Amino acid sequence: MTSSHRFTFASPTTDTRALHVVKADDLTAFLSGPGAGWAGWLRATGFEAGLGDCRVLPDASGGVAAAVVGLGTAQARRRLRFGLAKAVAALPAGDWALTGDLTGPEKTEAALGWLLAGYRFDRYRPGRKVADRPLLVCPEGVDAARLIAMAEGEALTRDLINTPAQDLGPEELEGALMGLADRFGAKARAICGEALLDQNFPMIHAVGRASPRAPRLLDLRWGTDGPALTLVGKGVCFDTGGLNLKPSSGMNLMKKDMGGAATVLGLAQMIMALKLPLRLRVLIPAVENVVAGNALKPKDILTSRKGLTVEVNDTDAEGRLVLADALALACEEDTDLLISMATLTGAARVAVGPDLAPFYTDDADLAAALEAGAIAGCDPAWRMPLHDAYETVIEPGIADLDNAPGFGFAGSITAALFLRRFVDARRYIHFDIYGHTPTDQPARPKGGVGQGARALLCALPAMLKLEAA
Template sequence: MTFAFADPSAAARPLYVLRPDEVSGFLAGPGAAWAGWLRAIGFEAGLGELRLLPEAGGGIAGAVAGYGTALARRRLRFGLAKAVAALPAGDWRLEGVLDRAEATEAALAWLLSGYRFDRYRPGRKPAAPPLLVCPQGLDPARLLAMAEGEALTRDLINTPAEDMGPAELEAAMAALAARYGATFQAIRGEELLARNFPMIHAVGRASPRAPRLLDLRWGETGPKLTLVGKGVCFDTGGLNLKPSSGMNLMKKDMGGAATVLGLARMVMALNLPLRLRVLVPAVENLVAGNAIKPKDILTSRKGLTVEVNDTDAEGRLVLADALAYACEDGPDLLVSMATLTGAARVAVGPDLAPYYTDDPELSAALEAGAKAGFDPVWRLPFHDPYDSVIEPGIADLDNAPGYGFAGSITAALFLRRFVEGPRYLHFDIYGHTPRDQPARPKGGVGQGARALLEGLSEMLKL
């Protein structure tokens, strides 16, 4: 979908953004004409509280929105978007004492609150959204790139598997490459075996929709950034079949792929001075006579053997081949993103994006980027003493050790075995908002992409 700011020369109505302790000063000053009205309706400037301001002729002169307390803002990211959702169409400008970070969050929240997923309601005609005049001193192109990249991620995750299988994910990635002049190729079906991607093939071979490895490259100069996203378009669990409750949201199991594509869109739209590569192993994990079986032993692209102790731990298998392939190209920074483990959700819930790295400089840059991009992340450890847990004895590695603890950490350690050379970040994301939140409707959501975008300058010394 397309996002936009209002024309800065437009005659925009004011949206006065007030903290609770600023209300009395507003009523005695710029808001004196509406003081009686606002007192009568009990406006207290709670976070996201909105009141329209009438004009003498019966129209709307402007509006006031509550910015709430500092505690309220810490507890509810993008809280001002609650007010935006209730504004009528037209052009608006922010009025109030907001610093640069606060204005940035408000503008980004405004854009993201305009997201709609209406693909399956073609007769629905949404109301025209209110448009914001981008506050002075901000970079509208960067904010628009963030919103449009996030919308791509959400659209891909929200689309059901019937319409977002490996071929459709390939088409979406090819379209993104064409839009920004990137090169694109796909390795499909039996060609995966000929080109030595045995674990991608093994996971996806039970589906009638052929497995594939998707490869996008963009940029001619600068440091090399490679993004690898888990593209399991639907996950039944394979022969270790999930219960129906565990399968209901598995259209989102390509959330890692969707997120790296959203980030790639941001990078290319902003024409960052780097060489970008995106690798997506796109498969379905289904049940058929040729499906991988528990206790099968697979040989990976890297040559490491893997005992399959749970066919529902398939994401790390396809990522392993893609990560080994990525390292052959010598990237400066390698990032993997995957909806990989339920253990990560138990640890940090759906709102935080947990990540792993051994590099303190990468972590510091990412944490700063998360704050700047209003995209919370949380570092978990590559805890070396757990390495022995993923060694089954009969093969080099175990894809699902029966340890019973630290499931996200052992999965991350498994992936790390396939990375040699580059600095490495791994994200174990959820990719879904379980209930409506300001600027984040229930459904697919990107996690970690804005944090990475804002941290890349320091990570890659751009």
């Protein structure tokens, strides 16, 4: 599976119309200056330059001459990303160019939001008519190729998360990875079913063995020069909770439990499309966590690829088990940066909500680069503490580690500490993402969403000291 979405910017022509962007503080100046000819119309329609508030401006014959969209107040812009993307639904088809006093970051956010607002998930509504959408001329000074790569990688992530488990199991996730490998000339392999035991991935096998859709470890490599980057994504294509069965309310969104895998695939696509000068490896443990007679049982003790033993105190804490084997594999060769991404804990949502991507790292320089990348990529992230005092919580006594300690607190932190036990790489970042937008937002419709990928893309030059990116 590869995303069919293709994003583009318009080329300026004589038919390109102006889209005036006006901050709330500058409305009076606009109405007495560039917008003087439409001042009466705009006042009569209640235009106050609120963030995303858009008006089409008529010409003398009643046709469309231009349009104006509000950029709101500074406070409104802090509260809502991609507010200008509201204009995409309000404007008629055609080519539009932004005019107004915009900073470089504001131009980038506007252009990226415009592209992302063009995403639609219509796989299950093939007969639905979609109106032609307005196209934007890429603002001066904005890297169009970079934003298109971001939008297309994000579309792949959203498509994968939005697809129901009936059509996206471990085999189909493998197909998505193989599709990327074919498109960008990467090398890829899959280790499936009983071969996981033969090649020492016991915890991936244990979690996925109850499903008729065989578990597998997916491995993609791309690039021959530059620093080494390894991405590991949780690929639990559906999570019933196993024998510790989830209630129906907790199971409804579990098609998104492969959101970590979807996000690293989207990021990998961005990296390869932009031809970043690095060596990329992507590892995805792809499984379904379902119920059958041979399902993993509470209190089972597993021996991991790394040799650490794990007491299974909750079969619904399966994501960290499959990630552990993949992280151990990743650390069997040198890598300059290791990143894991997973829809791992509900505790992370309680801590930061659905809009922030919490991340963990012991490296202050990596954290600083990522925080800057989050701003540049309009992709908010928040550093969480790897609090060493909680290490004893994940040690059950009967085995080396406990996959679901009964501590009752700090669930996202203890999960990150669990994963860190399987990491030997010096530079490591773990993301505990949500992968879902619960309500429609500008440029982010309700449903699957990538978190952290754009922040990482923007941070990689600093993290890996890339010569050109």
